[in-house]
Amino acid sequence: MTITNQQLFERSQQFIPGGVNSPVRAFKSVGGTPVFFQRGQGAYFWDVEGKSYIDYVGSWGPLILGHAHPAVVKVVQEAVQNGMSFGAPTAAELEMAELLCTLLPSIEQVRLVSSGTEAGMSAIRLARGFTGRSRIIKFEGCYHGHDDALLVKAGSGALTFGNPSSAGVPAETVSHTLVLDYNDVAGLEKAFSELGNEIAAVIVEPIAGNMNLIKADPEFLAVLRKLCTQHGSLLVLDEVMTGFRVGLQCAQGIYGIQPDLTILGKVIGGGMPMAAFGGRRDVMQCLAPLGPVYQAGTLSGNPVAVAAGLETLRQIQTEGFFEKLSTRTRQLTDGLVAVARKYGVRFSAQSEGGMFGIYFGENPPKTFTEVMACDREAFNRFFHAMLAEGIYFAPSSFEAGFVSSTHGDAEIEKTLNAAERVFEQGL
Ligand SMILES: N[C@H](C=O)CCC(=O)O
DSSP states (O other): OOOOHHHHHHHHHHHSGGGSSSGGGGOTTTOSOOOOEEEEEBTEEEETTSOEEEESSGGGTTOTTOBTOHHHHHHHHHHHHTOSOOSSOOHHHHHHHHHHHHHOTTOSEEEEESSHHHHHHHHHHHHHHHHTOOEEEEETTOOOOSOGGGOSSOOHHHHHTTOSSOTTSOHHHHTTEEEEOTTOHHHHHHHHHHHGGGEEEEEEOSEETTSSOEEOOHHHHHHHHHHHHHHTOEEEEEOTTTTTTSOTTHHHHHHTOOOSEEEEOGGGGTTSSOEEEEEOHHHHTTBTTTSSBOOOOTTTTOHHHHHHHHHHHHHTTSTTHHHHHHHHHHHHHHHHHHHHHHTTOOOEEEEETTEEEEESSSSOOOSHHHHHHSOHHHHHHHHHHHHHTTEEOOSSTTSOEEOOTTOOHHHHHHHHHHHHHHHHHOO
């Protein structure tokens, strides 16, 4: 007899808070029982009841090559056979560092860590250590992991559950964090004119995938770069989600912007726990053992994660990879918009590379306020109707979606046919 999602969820709640190891998995905002997965291959994964789904979450971004890509599986198996962890330098981690520095010219030196949270937290500490200043700026609805200093008016799960600023974060800790509106140039100019010389760093998602998906106005990022330079503050681009997901040069290449520091994660680990922070050599050299800023990790540069990440980065450098991925993603978003229009549903969508946002609103939002104005109830009904059709979108209207290189014409067609049935029946 097969076990059901419901049975596993009931048992999980006894032993794991909320039954999940990361809140956004709990289906709290969309309601219902989370799906427990047991196997994935390419664009599909299967739950414990044997039902298959086309996956548009891709483990929240890393799986740009789909589930269990044969080349990635092979290098992981080889790496495991050679030892799971050394806690000492390896040639492979050097290869990864050289590759990241080559692909992203703004990165002169890089350090590997195990999660996006660690990368964000380390970049902020480094920026403070380098500048000797405490104050930082972030933007409402952007999420940079769950480090105390950055968990203020955050996006992603924090926003989903209506607690964008977490309990347990001391007021003194976040008294140095100034939160501004995304894409608001005037607000930025005002903050710098008042406090410019106190600001250690500004951290921003150039394409904010943690409040569905909002694109920064090029002018907003250009002004941000200029103000940081003028005031000696460091610009930290959070490319954990966009890094090697929107294109080979990441969002910084698309916008033509040179950050002082970049944080990366997701795709660079190929589905394994790996992230990185890197940037200007003079800044990075403030890190221990060279400088006074301490940062460390037992599993940093883990050889198995590095193997998966290196192979993933090799695959995405194949000629035409991002052109194909972008076309495929647009095929999905354009198709969904066309079907919604046909049935008079207020719906819009946009994408960048293999990342997309869908909105129950007339136009793609440009600000946090516009994100909040989208019809969340309509999204929840859509989510469940599509889930029943075997299409797995992120279980939150505040999360971006992801397409992999294994999503083909057949998967897009199945998805659009399902959306047609859902919109035809009415939400
Ligand atoms: N948006 C989050 C990460 O980027 C979603 C993943 C999580 O919180 O578990």
